[in-house]
Amino acid sequence: MARQKNYTASLKTITEGFETVENDIYIDLPRNPRNHKKLDHTKYLGLGFDAWAIQSLHVIRTLLHGENFSVATLISYSSNGLRYFLAFLAGGAVESPPATPNNLSKRHLERFVSWLKLKYPNGSTAKNYYTSFKSLVIVMADYGFVEGDLDDLLPPNPFPNNAQVTKDADPLTIGEMQRLLGALKSDLVAIHKGTFLGNGAEAMTVMLIITAARSGINTTPLLEMKRDALQPHPFIPSLRLITTMKRRGKGAQSKTIRQTNLLDEYSAIPLDGVAVLNKALEMSKTLVPLASKDISSCVWLYRSGQPGRSDEIATLTPSAVFSSTRSICERHALQDDQGNRLNVTLSRLRKTMENRLWKLSGGDILEVSSVMGHTPQVADNHYLRINDEIKAEGAIFVGEAFPDKLRGIHVTPTPPGGCQDSLYGNRAPKDGVTHCSEFIHCLGCPSYAIVGTLEDLYRLFSYQQFLYAEVEYYLTDEWETWRKRQFNYIQLIDAFTLQKFDPALVARAKAKAEASPHLFWAKKIEFIKKRRDGRI
Known part of the structure; x- marks a missing residue:
């Protein structure tokens, strides 16, 4: 059955949607973890597929104003989805290419999948680009720019057995996690004493990694966390709630995080999520009045320190976290169990926490997925990797x-x-x-x-x-x-x-x-x- 048009966002018809934005095909983006300033589709004009450039941006603008999609997701619709589909069309890889979204057929998509597989034969790159474009097609159908039946249009399972040819990052082992937390703890002590040797981004990254390890929050919601996210737990005094926004799926989400008053054996700094998050809020409090309006409500503020912009206030982004995490691991000479430099990412920390919960729950995947906030299928396919430690236990x-x-x-x-x-x-x-x-x-x-x-x-x-x-x-x-x-x-x-x-x-x-x-x-x-x- 063909989808019904949705005109709730002033998309009157396919023709009108095309005409009304003909001279306005770029979007100034709000602050986002990917650090993109704008989406500009003028570069796609003159290729013979202007309707794709204009109508897709019209839908993306509408979704952006609706605030139900993260900015990063909408960026991927354009930079990962439309960009590569138009490169495929412009390359002459298909006869009678669809000049408008409404001319798209299953044959076009099947050829696009084949083109992606040839161009990106290793890993999950081809699948990621196709998934972004498929998502764009679906939302364009929701708004009436694609009028066919999506069940007949979209190829079923175009990337079978993709998980077998891609290698997800493994969770950290117990030994690797202990070494990492030991290094983070020493940095945390230095931050409290004012003797930390790293820059502002690294100091905030130390506290962000600890918060991630203690809460298991996804990367984007963690980076977008607001300053009022930490709230008292309604029932258990030793816990606090962290409220974040995960747009894909369930919207606002709450995570419990433990607070302890016990003194540590080596210092009076408890290595728990509440104490660390409070420290981050304390350190960034003086920067709030100096920060731009679009980031002043964020937790992870720091002085840029870059030449010529040393007083500019910034907030952590994925690239800043990646760079700072690598510096932290190098400064402490952290190694994995094979003696190589330890590679730490927020996704690995989340998987590590999931595996720990798996062991604590006795292998009950329903309980684990409930705690982590996603379906059992997602947990089983993407997070729970039964490594040698779990196999033994x-x-x-x-x-x-x-x-x-x-x-x-x-x-x-x-x-x-x-x-x-x-x-x-x-x-x-x-x-x-x-x-x-x-x-x-x-x-x-x-x-x-x-x-x-x-x-x-x-x-x-x-x-x-x-x-x-x-x-x-x-x-x-x-x-x-x-x-x-x-x-x-x-x-x-x-x-x-x-x-x-x-x-x-x-x-x-x-x-x-x-x-x-x-x-x-x-x-x-x-x-x-x-x-x-x-x-x-």
Whole structure:
């Protein structure tokens, strides 16, 4: 079915959209992490594809004013998408090239994909350029400049198995992370004492890296963080909330970050996210009145220090972070586990944090993706790399669960055990995207499943410990009927596991859960006990 035109942003018709911007085909951009000042499509005129240059910029301008897309995303539509598509058309690689967006066909796109693959055969460059152009085509269709059915227009999966030919950066190992944090800590001490040898950009980068390592926030939202982003946590005094904007997906997002008052063994500077972020705010506070209006609300302000512009106030950009991070690693002579210079990026830090959460959660990818703010598929495909350390620590879990999966049992791990279908199960939202999180009700759900591994039973008995904690908290008479039901569940778990599984395995799993419940339930048990004792 063809898309309906969307004229909410004053795009009357294809012709009018072309004519109204004929003499105005550049956009002055607001401050952005990519440091682009403007998008200028005049360079695309005279190639025979003026409609592409004009109409695409018209849509990009509208999206920019709507503020639902990051500036960096809109820049990529032009500089990564349209730029290479017009180079493809101008090169004569296709007969009867589409003079306007509305003349675009699937054949044109298939030839464009082939051209990109020939021009950029290695890595993910070709796919990235195509993805940017595809996104541009989709938004142009939303606004009526492409009137065909997108399902018939866009080639299905033009880059199959792309992940197998591209090498993502690996997360840092435990040893690499320890060396990095040690170096950052020494720099942080020097910053506090006023003896830091680096420039302003490096000082801010030190604090940005620590914040990234503690929070796992994506690069663009972290760089765009506002000065009022840090807020008290509504329930837990030792935590704070960092609110940032992630336009793709969920909009405003909140991350918890720990605050501690414990004195460090070597200095009185706590290496936690709150203390570091507060220090960055303190250092940049005097620069706010001197900064330009478009960056005065940013956290990561510093004096440029460049010749002739030493007093100019700047804020961190991806290129500044890259350069400063390399200087930090060189100054401390940081090496990776193979003895090479350590390469640190914010994306590697995010992956490192994800892998740490993976280990803490016992391999529960649903819990990890919930904490990190994206879908389980994204976490599995792009972040969770099971390196040798994780393989060693998770060998028992994998070794026991895998044979069951080979026998055709497909179970998604959940905190109380497993689920036969977390997307379309009995209590799932059934929207094809959101996984069920009604873990409290798993035992009464027909989709609940357990394959009988030690880890599976450990999750179940950890849930049993949570039930005990709940019963001990709600002791008044009005909860008597509810307590009976909880005790029935407790007894059901004992009877069911002894009937279905090896008693020795059951005893091991139960002892493990009693000694140290699964992290998901342990946090809930801890919270209940604190409330019972009046500590919160």
